[in-house]
Amino acid sequence: MVERPTTEEYAAFYEGYIQLVPEGNITERLELQANIVQTLLSSMTEEQANYRYAEGKWSVKEVIGHLLDNERIMSSRLLRIARGDKANHPGYDQDVLMQSQPFNAYTVVDLNEEYAVTRRSTILMLHHLTPEAWLCRGIVSDNPASARSIAYILVGHELHHLSVLRDRYSLDVKL
Incomplete structure (x- = not known):
């Protein structure tokens, strides 16, 4: 099992996300989240999926x-770091990525x-990372x-947004 990272392993602004992650197997948590999101999406109509709880908020x-964008970026960082890449991996601006509203054109x-x-x-x-990686x-x-x-x-960020979907969008999200 992969142990929880120490505070020396991440920037302080990620602390809130990491604290959201319950104890246990991190890959099993990712699998559980996948089931939660896929079940949620499977139960939604297009109208429900296009809902915004307030003007200017995301559907x-x-x-x-956004979770997809974040997953791809974080997975790329994780892969490169796990394989020994010492480059400074740049941040990203979620608002810039969402400016063209690409996801509104998707079907559920x-x-x-x-x-x-x-x-x-x-x-x-x-699943294929070594303990050293x-x-x-x-x-x-x-x-x-x-x-x-x-x-x-990655897990904590998704937990945060699933909580927002539950609390602000009034969706039946089982965390």
Whole structure:
């Protein structure tokens, strides 16, 4: 089992996400989240998925799309760090990525499929990391980052957004 990262393995602004992650197997948590998101999307109509709880807020589709963008970026960072890449991996601006509103054009079925494939790819990668690779360290946005901290951030970030979908969008999200 991959142990929780220490505070020296990630930037302080990620602490909130990491603290959201319950004890247990991190890859099993990713699998559980995949089931939660896929079940949620499978039960939604297009109208429900296009819902915004307030003016200027993301639609449900855009929240899930943001999770997809984040997963791809974080998985790439994790892979590179786990393989010994010492480059400074740049940050990203979620608002810039969402400016063209690409996810509003997705159907719920397409979004669900893309989420499933993206998450499965991440899980398969993690299943093949060695114990040493989980502990590898690199740099993200000029801050320290270990492979395992990125996995925890990925889970915590998604937990945060699933809570938002439950609390602000009034969706039946079982965390």
